[in-house]
Amino acid sequence: MARLILLNKPFNVLCQFTDKKGRPTLADFVTTPGVYPAGRLDYDSEGLVLLTDSGPLQARIADPQHKMTKTYWVQVEGRPDDSEIDALRSGVTLKDGPTRPAKVAIIEPPNVWERNPPIRYRENDVTTWLQIEISEGRNRQVRRMTAHIGHPTLRLIRASVGPWSLSDIGTPGEFTSVEVHMPKNSGSRRKPTKHTGKPTRRNSTQRKR
Structure with missing residues (x-):
């Protein structure tokens, strides 16, 4: 089983875990360790972002060849x-x-x-x-x-x-966690791509003000 996080990303939040300029990032909302984005969503866009701890699941979601x-x-x-x-x-x-x-x-x-x-x-x-x-x-x-x-x-x-939607989450900044069954022939067991380094953990799902 692979872990999948469904986050409702707020407006003007970077789809990565660190930022040298101090802008809001995923680390301000997602507290689950060891997960990374499967695909991106622009800083000035809102809505569903998927994160996973599974390399094959990340590839299945993000790779255009799967036409999700x-x-x-x-x-x-x-x-x-x-x-x-x-x-x-x-x-x-x-x-x-x-x-x-x-x-x-x-x-x-x-x-x-x-x-x-x-x-x-x-x-x-x-x-x-x-x-x-x-x-x-x-x-x-x-x-x-x-x-x-x-x-x-x-x-x-x-x-x-794909099959995951905003209806499964709450308001911006909130997330939920689900488990996804991955078939044995789902691909290599590579680690998820780390876009900007390890996430900074927070104790709340809401960004500190």
Whole structure:
């Protein structure tokens, strides 16, 4: 069995355990020893981050060859029309090449927490929430996709990765731990990749103020 941590990462928290600049990191929230991120989530994005103590499970989640679906709730400027939505569904060409086709739908604003600080907002601004499902993990991919069609991302929340979702956790900064059965042929037993060194342990799941 492999240990898997599901964290609801708050806005403006680095997806690593240390930072020379003193910014908030995973160590401010995750107290479980010996786990490391399986995939990344940008500093200015929110939502589900998975951490594990298993190298094979980390590879299964993070490696694009496994095509594990990631679902995002994305608040964008303006209201994309049908042709712009269809462009995302078909795949758009970014500087690092064409994206795989995505599942995209306009949705009602999700019932989520208020962001702190809130997005910039003016009285006459029009914004739209999209649900975007992709099976890639390029750097800032979703933000680049919406910018490509002329609708920059204002807020981005990762709602799920594969079978794991935010519904399994609480508010930002909270996490839960589950056990995942790994088949014997799941790959080499390498250690999880350490992105920035060993985590600093805390006695609380909430960041010290």
